[in-house]
Amino acid sequence: MKSKMWDEQTIHAFQTTLLDWYHQNKRNLPWRADTNPYKVWISEIMLQQTRVDTVIDYYYRFMEEFPTVKSLAEANEEKLLKVWEGLGYYSRARNLKVAATQIQEDFNGEFPQTVEGIRSLKGIGPYTAGAIASISFGLPEPAIDGNVMRVISRLFGVEEDIAKASTYKIFDQILRAIISYENPGDMNQALMEVGATVSTPAAKECPEWLKPFCYACAHDEHDKFPVKSKKAKPKDVYYLAGVIENKEHEHLLIQRPENGLLAKMWHYPLEEVEPRKYQEFKQLWQKEDSKQLSLDLVAEDTVPELFSGWPVVWQKRHFGEVTHVFSHLKWHILIFYGRTQTEFLPEHGKWLDEQSFSDLVFPKVQQKIVQQFNKTHKVE
DNA sequence: AACTCGGGGAT
DNA sequence: ATCCCAGAGTT
Numbered sequence: 001m002k003s004k005m006w007d008e009q010t011i012h013a014f015q016t017t018l019l020d021w022y023h024q025n026k027r028n029l030p031w032r033a034d035t036n037p038y039k040v041w042i043s044e045i046m047l048q049q050t051r052v053d054t055v056i057d058y059y060y061r062f063m064e065e066f067p068t069v070k071s072l073a074e075a076n077e078e079k080l081l082k083v084w085e086g087l088g089y090y091s092r093a094r095n096l097k098v099a100a101t102q103i104q105e106d107f108n109g110e111f112p113q114t115v116e117g118i119r120s121l122k123g124i125g126p127y128t129a130g131a132i133a134s135i136s137f138g139l140p141e142p143a144i145d146g147n148v149m150r151v152i153s154r155l156f157g158v159e160e161d162i163a164k165a166s167t168y169k170i171f172d173q174i175l176r177a178i179i180s181y182e183n184p185g186d187m188n189q190a191l192m193e194v195g196a197t198v199s200t201p202a203a204k205e206c207p208e209w210l211k212p213f214c215y216a217c218a219h220d221e222h223d224k225f226p227v228k229s230k231k232a233k234p235k236d237v238y239y240l241a242g243v244i245e246n247k248e249h250e251h252l253l254i255q256r257p258e259n260g261l262l263a264k265m266w267h268y269p270l271e272e273v274e275p276r277k278y279q280e281f282k283q284l285w286q287k288e289d290s291k292q293l294s295l296d297l298v299a300e301d302t303v304p305e306l307f308s309g310w311p312v313v314w315q316k317r318h319f320g321e322v323t324h325v326f327s328h329l330k331w332h333i334l335i336f337y338g339r340t341q342t343e344f345l346p347e348h349g350k351w352l353d354e355q356s357f358s359d360l361v362f363p364k365v366q367q368k369i370v371q372q373f374n375k376t377h378k379v380e
Numbered sequence: 381a382a383c384t385c386g387g388g389g390a391t
Numbered sequence: 392a393t394c395c396c397a398g399a400g401t402t
Binding site for chain 1: 381382383384385386387388389390391
Binding site: 043044045046047048049050051052054055089091092095122123124125126127128131143145146147148188189192193195196201202228230231233 | 392393394395396397398399400
């Protein structure tokens with residue numbers, strides 16, 4: 001880092017100034033009502049890679065359904081995921097249940113009160129352990145998230161790449177030196193609050209009260225920090241999706257595998273195709289080619305490449321396109337419609353009427369497909 | 381150390 | 392479009 005470590009006097013002045021600002025400016029958030037470790041824990045897990053505004057409603061519903069560690073440990077997984085539906089990173093929800101069971105079995109039902117104990121819980125890493133330890137138990141542990149790294153990198157002129165894991169120790173050392181032993185919980189939350197509301201990514205400079213402590217402001221280099229290497233853009237993947245209806249007007253849904261992306265969630269059958277094939281279908285089977293066909297007039301033509309082997313007669317047109325971006329993938333999905341007169345059930349499949357869709361846990365991409373299909377076929 | 385894992389809001 | 396968000400687990 002470019003700046004020297006602060007002396008005792010500067011550290012004390014910073015703590016006082018920061019905590020004063022925090023107590024006057026902190027947002028009134030539901031999980032700040034008290035420092036109960038269960039509430040802090042749930043909120044911190046929800047807040048991982050997720051904005052405050054998004055979390056608030058989920059937090060209220062979660063606390064209503066699972067108010068205690070015990071209720072979470074005994075939670076039905078489907079119900080748990082239903083509460084989490086739409087929030088993303090679903091392993092967070094599954095790990096919560098695992099950790100709640102750990103608390104029941106390894107800690108006699110009482111939330112662990114040491115950093116090591118907290119850190120041993122599934123889904124709790126260095127950041128969350130530090131947050132709970134400091135906020136709920138007053139331990140002088142840093143809580144290093146994206147906000148804190150941005151703020152500290154500006155205050156001290158940290159030039160190392162914050163995207164690298166090895167840079168973590170630099171922030172850890174700085175924070176252990178400047179953290180308040182009187183009120184580490186508020187100190188950590190204050191630093192995050194500064195990052196979220198004042199020293200934002202696009203902020204040109206710090207407010208006056210913070211400037212005396214800021215290396216970047218002093219050198220007019222606010223836009224140089226934090227240093228962060230770029231991530232690769234999501235890889236394109238192409239799918240054909242099949243909306244398949246049986247004689248009972250039910251739709252076929254498939255449950256994803258137990259591990260990996262969108263684990264155990266339900267979706268219309270998907271078949272990955274080469275980008276060239278995808279474009280062929282998109283152009284040759286346009287809606288315009290068969291405008292006269294309603295859902296009642298299924299074409300005799302079949303689609304050999306689409307879910308081959310299933311006794312389905314496909315309509316020779318597509319029902320629009322959906323794209324969905326994940327952290328590392330971009331899905332392109334072209335939607336088709338077909339009917340079956342035969343009773344069949346693929347592995348991991350389920351037939352369900354549309355009124356009951358809300359009983360299952362659908363990822364956003366599946367919700368988009370449902371919406372696109374209904375929009376396209378109902379207007380014609 | 382690199383990759384996997386969701387979704388959305390701000391710019 | 393791009394960034395990035397109160398990150399953690401796996402390989």
